[in-house]
Amino acid sequence: MTETLDTRSWRGVHVELLRRIQTKEWLPGAPIPNEADLAIEFGCARTTVNRAMRELAEAGLIDRKRRAGTRVALNPVSRVVLDIPIIRLEVEQRNASWRYTLLERAVCPAPVAISSRLGLDRETAMLHLSGLHFADNKPFLHEDRWINLSAVPGVERVDFSAISANEWLLQNARFTHGDITFSAEVAGESRAGLLSADPAAAIFVVDRITWDQGQAITSVRLSYAPGYDLHSKI
Amino acid sequence: MTETLDTRSWRGVHVELLRRIQTKEWLPGAPIPNEADLAIEFGCARTTVNRAMRELAEAGLIDRKRRAGTRVALNPVSRVVLDIPIIRLEVEQRNASWRYTLLERAVCPAPVAISSRLGLDRETAMLHLSGLHFADNKPFLHEDRWINLSAVPGVERVDFSAISANEWLLQNARFTHGDITFSAEVAGESRAGLLSADPAAAIFVVDRITWDQGQAITSVRLSYAPGYDLHSKI
DNA sequence: AGCTGCATTATGTGTGCACATATTAACGTG
DNA sequence: CACGTTAATATGTGCACACATAATGCAGCT
Structure with a gap:
């Protein structure tokens, strides 16, 4: 046909x-x-x-x-296009119910590894958020985020127990570009506890930094519960 | 400027x-x-x-x-475009010297998990290839591949110790589309041996199936040595 | 009210033309 | 022959126009 x-x-x-x-x-x-x-x-x-x-x-x-x-073309590079949706939607697309819990909220200087990658001074106070996304009441991923306070006006007054940082930022902060990194890591004790997983499990990790022009907005690390996979069509 | x-x-x-x-x-x-x-x-x-x-x-x-x-758009999905090059080029882009070793070559039926995903009969004989890609003489990734013999004429006579299956197929087999999956796995004893890694290490794994029209061409699993990460711009 | 069908409208696509720009081949000069 | 200059050429882009197609809403009918 x-x-x-x-x-x-x-x-x-x-x-x-x-x-x-x-x-x-x-x-x-x-x-x-x-x-x-x-x-x-x-x-x-x-x-x-x-x-x-x-x-x-x-x-x-x-x-x-x-x-x-x-x-x-001589070497036909396969080009993969990944759509990275809001986490809530990612969960809901799997026909699971989504829930979010804020674990920690603090205004403090970020670890040097973070601040230097964002091109910020190491003493700069940033907003640190740590939270868990659940799918059908099972831990789906852990979101560990640092936000550049001076780049996102008003972010200090947002109630991140009511809306996930992931969603709030995508809807309220503007960004022009970003870097994204995918890797595999051993869970370790602390993450295993959060994700109710084996500390020896392999974890799929996504690191993302977003920018608005030359200014860093946020750096986030998403640690998915064991068994997660990301797929796409070529 | x-x-x-x-x-x-x-x-x-x-x-x-x-x-x-x-x-x-x-x-x-x-x-x-x-x-x-x-x-x-x-x-x-x-x-x-x-x-x-x-x-x-x-x-x-x-x-x-x-x-x-x-x-x-209401929910601005970030779209990530990943270019998946030939492995040799991926290694060379890191300014490392590339080398490939064929570990195993056999014509035999594939595991059911593979043959069913390819939509093939479970007794169908396939070409199984296992090989290691090195970067600067250190194991870079393990390639575990099954090829549908009837879909790729002449593949049985290729000397895969001289050219990697990855490269030969991209240059010689035609394909129209494919599925790709990224995940994290614990290395385990056998893979750890191949990759000279800790058996408890987390491994970044890429699974790819390619098709020509409705016909399955090949299924490949790439297990990267610990520490590998994949990154891209948004 | 509820349905049908038609007119309206915004985007999607095709055409023929023009000129811009990058790159290469040809040419001419010393 | 080595070189810089120039002309030729393929792609890149812009424009005015036309018609196609999908979605919407209105008018008119039952």
């Missing part, structure tokens, strides 16, 4: 070019015809071919250079 | 719209002017505004519906 797409639409051109690459009709590294020629072949405008090829280039399947032309 | 982009170019329009969203000048959930009006405001063609807004929609920052108009 796959409606054969007209090769005069950019989607049609896109799938046809994709086919030629995937079937190795056009070999990796080989040059492919220029936009104008393809437009003639498909009986469409150059703009349409351009749109199709732009998508392929974004996906990393072809390399394009002005004047030099377009080639099939 | 940031050259102020002309708002008559799509990039200029893009950053201006981005700014209005990030500064909450346009609040989450709020409708934003239609393309035609914005085109007049910016003194450019509607096509140009469309291009800028399409990028924002792809990034998940706005929601667009015909007739209903465009709104600032």
Whole structure:
């Protein structure tokens, strides 16, 4: 029932070019015809071919250079797109009920490892929050967060036992970019206690720092309960 | 020295719209002017505004519906794009020398967990490969792979001690899509031996299955040596 | 009221054209 | 031959226009 797409639409051109690459009709590294020629072949405008090829280039399947032309990419990097939602939604998408508990709230200087990564002075007072997210009343992940007080006005007056920092910040603080790191760690005694897990268990950890222009907003470490996995399509 | 982009170019329009969203000048959930009006405001063609807004929609920052108009996204999902390169390149990007050793090669039926996930009969003979990737002569990751013989013609005759399966398949087998899973596991005795690691160490694991149309190509499990982390920009 | 169908409207896409820009090949000069 | 300059070329972008498509709401009917 796959409606054969007209090769005069950019989607049609896109799938046809994709086919030629995937079937190795056009070999990796080989040059492919220029936009104008393809437009003639498909009986469409150059703009349409351009749109199709732009998508392929974004996906990393072809390399394009002005004047030099377009080639099939030599090392086809698979590009994985992960959507990182609000934790509440992540839990609810698993058909589980979500609950959040604030464990600790303090205004104090952050560990040097944190403050230096954020480019802040080591004595700068920051807001430290520690909390647990539950899925169906079982610990789902531990959120350990430091917030730059001067970058998020009003954050000191928020009641983080009523709303998770994760959610409040995403809705109220603006950010332009961030760094994210995924790793595996042994739980250890303290985390094991929080997550009701074996201290020897392997924990999936996500570290994230977000920025607004050059200014650090927050650094957060999410420690998922054992058994968690993150998956996606390629 | 940031050259102020002309708002008559799509990039200029893009950053201006981005700014209005990030500064909450346009609040989450709020409708934003239609393309035609914005085109007049910016003194450019509607096509140009469309291009800028399409990028924002792809990034998940706005929601667009015909007739209903465009709104600032309510829950701004951060979208992380991970480039998964050939392992050799991943090692070389860390300025380390890469080396690969084939540990095992066998044609035999796969464990049920594997064959069922690939949608194959449990007695189907598959090619099993196990190998180690080294970075500067230290174990970097263990690759444990099952290949569907009938989907990859000629794979039986390849000398996988000369080229890693990872690299050969990416260059020679075609695939249309795949599933990828990231998780954390305790190393255990056997993997610890392979990776010269503590059996109690936490291991970052990537599971990947690739398909060509509906046909399973290969299932691979990458176990990274302790200390590995995967990072990216948001 | 409740339903149907049509007009309206915003986005989605295609076309033909123009010019911009990056890159390479060809050329000419010393 | 080595070099800098120039011309040719493929992609990148912008514009004005047109029509397609999906969603919405209104009008009119029962």
